[in-house]
Amino acid sequence: MARSMGLAYAATWVIAVSGAGALHAQQPSDDGNASRERADAIVAKMTRDEKIALVHGLFPPMAAGKSEHELIPSAGHIDGIPRLGVPLVRESDASLGVANQVEQRKGDVATALPSSLATASSFDPEIAHQGGAMIxxxxxxxxxxxxxGGGVNLTRDPWNGRNFEYLGEDPLLAGEMAGAHIAGIQSNNIVSTVKHFAINSQETGRMVADARIDEAALRMSDLLAFQIAIEKGNPGSVMCAYNKVNGDYACANKHLLTDVLKKDWGYRGWVMSDWGAVHSTVKAANAGLDQESGQELDKQIFFGAPLEQALADGKVSQARLDDMVARYLTGLIETGAYDTPAPKTAQKIDYAAHARVAQRAAEAGIVLLKNDGDLLPLSGVRKIAVIGGHADRGVLSGGGSSQVRSVGGAPIEIPLGSGxxxxxxxxTYHASSPLKALRKAMPNAQITFVDQRDVEGAKKAASEADxxxxxxxQWTTEAQDAPDLSLPYHQDAxxxxxAAAQPKTIAVLETGGPVLMPWRDQVPAIVEAWYPGQRGGQAIANILTGKVNPSGRLPITFPAAASQAPRPEPVGLDKLNSLEAQAASNPANASQYQLQSFPIDYVEGADVGYRWYEKQGETPLFPFGHGLTYTSFAYRNATLSGGKTLTLSFDVVNTGKRAGAAVPQMYVTREGSDHPMRLAGFQxxxxxxxxxxxxxxxxAPRIVADYDTALPGWRIQGGKYKVALATDATDRSRVFTATLQAATMKP
Structure with missing residues (x-):
């Protein structure tokens, strides 16, 4: 990720958007060995100073005068080498659209996709691909x-402030969706990253927290999501995380960067640091970090003069420097960014066509959680009371480096006073009013609006409506975790x-992740809209009125109580609050109150999300994979075969009266093991x-397998396996067994 004006920056098949928004295949194809050979030949012609210049990049808002080229206010800038054809590189945050967080570039807008959790809810890699291509x-x-862009960190905790930027709790789903998104971005001959490598799972103390987890569990969870995303999307770069992993900073972690990423997975591109995530020269370089990003946000420029000295002292080899530069060039060459430089002047964008991409993603990702009595879709309703959420003005977006200044502007924008x-x-809200969209969709209905602060007015309007x-x-943001899972601003009340005033009440949630719902039994219909992007108002209206049949499925478990999750609140939050209180009471010496490194023991290991709930025997509020529609589906004639692979075949029948989307899910576990069922396939x-x-x-073979550190590699144990054809992670209405042959796979 990358940040804006001064803290620390943190920062994924194949479609390009052109003309009237047509999508067409356009993936650069290149032999990996040829790309590396070409990169090595270019490196051989460079001076040492030219090499050093490519392994650390500027943070434009703080780098005035450091380049002869224009510094566009954005995340990063790296000058090229014109005599060798090495292009100038300009970097932008772009998880949900081309970011412009606090409007560093005045007047520059972009198309804002819904949150990544919304995209993941579609369970459709093509939706992710089209969104990436548009961005x-x-x-x-x-x-x-x-x-x-290309965040693939698994959701281990429901209160994580950046859950909305990621793709849920399952490694197969997250990896497939991230890979498609990356490939979509790179279809435009530009580089996408995959981030944040690895186990960057909470924002509290993210710069100092030490994520602790054993090797096999890490390989079977977060690393598997990265591995799948890299295989599917082939990103030009991998961004390492802020936090430590088992004692070493992620950007100086030899096991992660060299042993796993570059050796086991054969990754050819370059590893860039997160913005402000570098703490050393020799250790980081020798561990496998190839480029220091946003150098002004580090305590010093570690890959500038200190790297030159380390080379002179023999602490970093010339071969390592050459590899750092060659990997950077390889990532540019393989994606087409090297041979197709970015235009010198801004080009025209078909924002109307791109808005349709954003709206389609929002509609595919909205999840109908509950619909008692078929209250939805709205039909024949004369009087509707719309209450709260600034629905008269727009829809909420998540905060941080992914923030997009969307087309249409920001009708509400509230600065933060602290934190x-x-x-x-x-x-920040996007200018897409659900109220206006509902009025347009239902011209014959009387639709009134009441602000959430007027509780008595809301009750009166509700009682008088149909x-x-x-x-x-619920606003969440990078750099801060949600303190709890309750809706803020007394919205539960x-x-x-x-609901007490009007039995026919619908709750529409715009949240960064799961929230508790103490009112669930009072409300017949609940819609999870996530952060629905710049066309969110229209998407919500289309779902509520039935113009679009809801088809989203939860990519993340909604707990019934905070105590059900592995950690009920952010680890280290108590320490952080205490330090902030001390700093406030002693402002003259506030800088001395710094959070020190602390461990986070991921006791759930590989059993992330729904697997944890099954293993603990907990019943969630809404399970992973859950989502209702306005039609019905039947699964018939299912057969399971074994042997070298587990293959489940069946018929899906739309037994209802509306067109709609089914999302059959395949869950697997070995008979006699203590492993919870794992998502092994979906469509x-x-x-x-x-x-x-x-x-x-x-x-998927690695889902069926366990990681064996003694091999090392993946081991499928021979024997009987149980397979569920399911509609969510708790559905066991159709379970079959088959025998699978033993097998092993490389790491």
């Missing part, structure tokens, strides 16, 4: 050629009060009423 096209038009995110984040719709919001299938589709899912 990449806009980035190139804005003269950027490296994008810091770790205050220097680069604002509470239906009440309460919009509830508001929903309960409205999104759109069917017309009465239509039947034959589907075959094959279990």
């Amino acid at each position: 990449g096209a806009e980035a190139r038009a804005k003269r950027f050629n490296v994008l810091l 770790a995110a205050s220097s680069f984040a604002r509470i 239906v009440a719709i309460v919009f509830a919001v 508001l929903i309960s009060a409205v 999104r299938i759109e069917l017309r009423p009465g239509e039947t589709r034959h589907v075959t899912l094959s279990a």
Whole structure:
């Protein structure tokens, strides 16, 4: 990730968007060995000074006068070498669109996708791919050629402030979706990253926290998500994380960067640091870090003069420097960024076509959690009370380095007075009003709006209407975790009060992740809209009115109580709060109150999310994979075969009266083991009423296997396996068994 004005920056098949928004295949193809040979030949022609210049980059907002080229206010800048054809590189944050967090570039807008959790809820890699292609096209038009997008860290804790930027709790789903997103970005001949490597799972103390987990568990969870994303998307760069992993900073962790990434996985591109994540020269370089990003945010420029001295002293070899530069060039060459430089002037963008990409993603990702009595879709309703959530103005977005200044502007933008995110984040809404969209979609209905602060007015309006719709919001941001899982601003009480006044109440949630719902039994219909992006209002209205059949499925478990999760609150939050209180009481010496390194023991190991709930025997509020529609589906004629692979074949039938999307899910575990079931396959299938589709899912081999550190590698134990054909992670209505042959695979 990368940040804006001064804290620490933190920063993924194949479509390019052109003309009227047409999507077309355009993936650079290149033999990896040829790319590296070409890169080595270029490096051989460089002076040492030229090499050193390529392994540390500028942070433009703090780098005035350090380049003869224009420094676009953005995440990063690295000058090229014109005599050798090495291009100038400009980097932007771009998880959800080309970022412009606190409007460093005045007037520069971009298309804002819904949150990554919303995209993951589609269970459709093509949705992720099209979103990435759209972002990449806009980035190139804005003269950027490296994008810091492709977050794939697994959700281990429901309160993580950056959950909205990531793709949920399952390594197969997250890896597949991230890989498609990366490939979409890179179809525009620019570089995408995958980040933050690795186990960057909370924001509290993220610069000093030490993530502790054993090797096998790490390989079977977070690292597996990265591995799949890299295989599917082939990102030009990998961004290492802020935190420590088993005692070493991620950006100086030889096991992660060299042993796993470069040796075991054969990764050819370059490892860039997160912004402000470098703490050493010799250790980081020899561990496998190839480039120091946003150098002004580190305590010193570690890969400048100190690296020159380390080379002179023999502490870093010339071969290592050459490899650092060659990897950088290889990433540029393989993605097409080397041979297709970014334009010298900004290009025209078809924002209307791109908005349709964002709206489609939002509609595919909105999850209908509950719909008692078929209250939805709205039909024949004359009076509707819309309450709260600033639904009259727009829809909420998440904060931090991924913040997009969307087309249409920000009708609400609230600066932060304090906190770790205050220097680069604002509470920001996109100008897409659900109220206006509902009025347009239902011209014959009387639709009123009441602000959430007017509880008595809300109750009165609800009681006088046929239906009440309460919009509830939870703002989350990079650099800060949510302190708890409750809706802020007394919104739980508001929903309960409205539901007491109007039995036909619908709750629409715009949240960064799971929230508790003490009012669940009072409310017949609940819609999780996530942060729905710049066309969120229209998407929500289309779902509520039935113009679009909801098809999202939860990529993350919603707990019934905070105590169900492995950690009920952010680790280290008590220490941080105490230090902040001390600093406030002694402002003259506030700098001495710094959070020191502390451990986070990931006791759940590989059993992340829904696996943890199954293992602990906990019943969540809503399970992973859950999502309702306005039609119905039947699964028929299922057969399971074994042998070398587990193959599940079945028919999916739309037995309802509306077209809709089914998302059959395949969960696997070995009989006699203590492993919870794991998602081993899934597919999104759109069917017309009465239509039947034959589907075959094959279990991903590494999901069936366990990681064996003694091999080292993946080991599938021979024997009987149980396979569930399911609609969510708790569905065991269709379970089959088959025998699988023993096998091993490389790491």
